Amino acid sequence: PGRGSAAGSIIAYALNITDLDPIKYDLLFERFLNPDRISMPDIDIDIQDTRRDEVIQYCVEKYGDDKVANIVTFGRMAARAAVRDVARVLQVPYSDADRLAKLVPAPVQGRHIPLKKSVESDADLRKEYETNADAKRVIDFASRLEGTIRSHGVHAAGVVIAPDEIVKFTPLEMAQKGVVSTQYPMFPIEDLGLLKMDFLGLSNLTIINNALRIVKKVYKNDIELATLPLDDEKTFELFQRGDTTGVFQLESAGMKRYLKQLQPTVFEDIIAMVALYRPGPMQFIDDFIARKHGKKKIEYLHPKMEDALKSTYGILVYQEQFMQISKDMAGFTGGQADTLRKAVGKKIMSMMKEVKPQFIEGAIKHSGAEKKLVERFWDQLEEFANYCFNKSHAACYAMIAYWTAYLKAHYPDAFMAALMTSDQDDIDRLAIEISECKKMGIKVLPPDVRESYVEFAVVPEKNEIRFGMAAVKGVGTGAVEEILRAREEEPFKSIEDFAKRVSTSKANKKAWESLIKAGAFDAFGDRSDLLFNVETLLGFASKLQKEAISGQADLFGGIESVVAMPSVELQPAPGKHSPKELLAWERELLGLYLSSHPLDAYETYLNEQSVSLSSITESLDNKTITVGGVISSVRSITTKSGSKMAFVGLEDKTGEIEVIIFPKLFEKIAESLVQDAVVSIKGRVNSRDKNGNLTGEVKIIADELTVITEEDLKNYTVTGKKMKTPAGKKSVKAEKARQEASLNLAAPIDRPKKIYIHVKDPNEHEKLLQMKKIFNEYPGESEIILMLGDDKQSAIRLPFKADATNGLKGKLVDIYTEKCVVFK
Helix, strand or coil: CCCHHHHHCHHHHHCCCCCCCCCCCCCCHHHCCCCCCCCCCCCCEEEEHHHHHHHHHHHHHHHCCCCEEEEEEEEECCHHHHHHHHHHHCCCCHHHHHHHHHHCCCCECCECCCHHHHHHHCHHHHHHHHHCHHHHHHHHHHHHHCCCEEEEEEEEEEEEECCCCHHHCCCEEECHHHCEEECCCHHHHHHCCCEEEEEEEEHHHHHHHHHHHHHHHHHCCCCCHHHCCCCCHHHHHHHHHCCCCCCCCCCCHHHHHHHHHHCCCCHHHHHHHHHHCCCCHHHHHHHHHHHHCCCCCCCCCCHHHHHHHHHHCCCCCEHHHHHHHHHHHHCCCHHHHHHHHHHHHCCCHHHHHHHHHHHHHHHHHHHCCCHHHHHHHHHHHHHHCCCCECHHHHHHHHHHHHHHHHHHHHCHHHHHHHHHHHCCCCHHHHHHHHHHHHHCCCEEECCCCCCCCCCCEEECCCCEEECCHHHCCCCCHHHHHHHHHHHHHCCCCCHHHHHHHCCCCCCCHHHHHHHHHCCCCHHHCCHHHHHHCHHHHHHHHHHHHHHCCCCEEEECCCCEEEEEECCCCCCCCCCCCCHHHHHHHHHHHHCCCCCCCCCHHHHHHHHHHCCCHHHCCHHHCCCEEEEEEEEEEEEEEECCCCCEEEEEEEECCCCEEEEEECHHHHHHHHHHCCCCCEEEEEEEEEEECCCCCEEEEEEEEEEEEEECCHHHHHCCEECCEECCCCCCCCCHHHHHHHHHHHHCCCCCCCCCCEEEEEECCCCCHHHHHHHHHHHHHCEEEEEEEEEECCCCCEEEEEEEEECCCHHHHHHHHHHCCHHHEEEC
């Protein structure tokens, strides 16, 4: 829809560069361009992250490869990184270096505090500096390195287009993956007068595009985003419920909580939340919500401020608002208002000294306000300018948020499939999204060669999503595309049919093994058996493809038409893999547990005893809670005093969290810290650094840790009382047995899967017709394969199935001898 101040241009809107009407949403053109602005503005462009290279290639083809290049960016030494790097060079023990680095205050509102200033202002860091010679040495060296260039790379968005050969303006270098990059960074490039373009790849635009493609394919609806109503009831209900996992800019736990409190009713509420939910202005969110719902009076310092502030209930949120106030109240021109924004927002003292008296005098003259009131507003303005956001940018991002929310509300399966495709390489995100699907009543199915595509796909009319085959570890896109090419002809009927039609040069042994282990061939046989026979299957496939055997055979004198192919004898695996091993394969190849979870048997117990990990947010900071899950990782360290402590990864079915085990507890429970152990942990939520600032991460400091045993499952208690199984629910033991049974793919089945009949003379039509009549009496699910000729070199798979009972076998033996009838 647009990005940055260009959204304030009505011409950009008319040319479809942006999708927001700047007049409707009070987006000021002067924020983009005005007579007082010296430098020319650029238009930042968000594009699908998967198509950014296409846009750059277009520029290369249009303007010439000697005139276009990416822009270099330099990474500089921040305080903590400098401390760690120096400590490593000086061979300071890791635990000491880590502790010292963590004493360095975190950035405030994105701004790093210089080390020297931190030593002066932070008591703990100053004490360490003054009493520890090693720490003093590290900090002194780090202070000298701070701010120096540590690394360089390619700017995420910047591309420069020169009027002549670019080497006449800037030296170039060959960056990673053959990308040509300037050696001058962004600001010197601008100083040279070159045109800098910002092409930012945004994954959410890719998600939206994929969702629209799925909607068109599955639901036959061709959605035009620009024409969507911005007051859609279902979309705002989704916002009000806080069901915003996957919704652009609105999916953090804190944002969900505020949305539920705010109960947004208009698009302007979403714009405001995008702008307010950042360090600094976040402090005004509670006030914003209270004013919207009439719990707090909406007040304005002066009546002439109302037009600018009414959409945000009297709270100054956007830069455009104080620009508008300066025009309404002090008579500023658009150019002067933008100069005010720049002076106050960037704390340019020389400009502030010039513009402050102009504003105060103008406000007194044009609005009749008292000098004290105007000065009071100026003081507020200086403070708010640190926080105020570009409304044009917030409105554009709110529009993307609205589009994603609309798609999730109206086409949840299509949206979630697109979302998971975008995040298929991020296992933590996939786990969250699959959990979200479960809440929404959408079933996520394992990969299946009969239904899966490269990406996650919607199963029409079933409210199901099929796992993408390219998301299976060890299966490349080339192998998946070959499977899809073969499947276009007709669906795969069997493992032999798959082997016949899918080229082994593109889908190799590794791809076969990965797909078997991931369950993609479950419809064609047991995983253990298929894996045991993979060499046989590949040899069979290779032979078929070399000989190009295909064709149709007319069975029973034209009664049925079937595909003829050589047979392959699959040997049963000498041992079956356990449900636990099957789950381990799933975790290894898909990155997560899909068909089941190691905690399934513990679900009832954990639901009664603990808090889900996904529900732990900053709002629980410093509160004591109990959590449960499986240990996914353990990292133990030795402290400066020689004691041992540990950082433990804990995972449940909703997410993962880090648990800190300090030395006192570590001594007691060290033997219990084993990967895959199921544990219950009581501890305190921690989301702040030692200075009380929110870190953006939530951790648990453990007070108690207990391993959950099978005995606990049988007789678990809550508040000291034995729990009875709730009415209508199965016992934990019964539930565990049910889940293990559903997982045990090696469990005995009631009927053989295949019926083999050796037909020595295919011309005996009377026997064939008699046999067909018998099969009609025994419909079922077992495949029927006829081995033709004395040497059994030709095999025919019948297009129908039968019930492999003893009764059927007896009747077939009456026609063909016992040696010729085999049930497997």
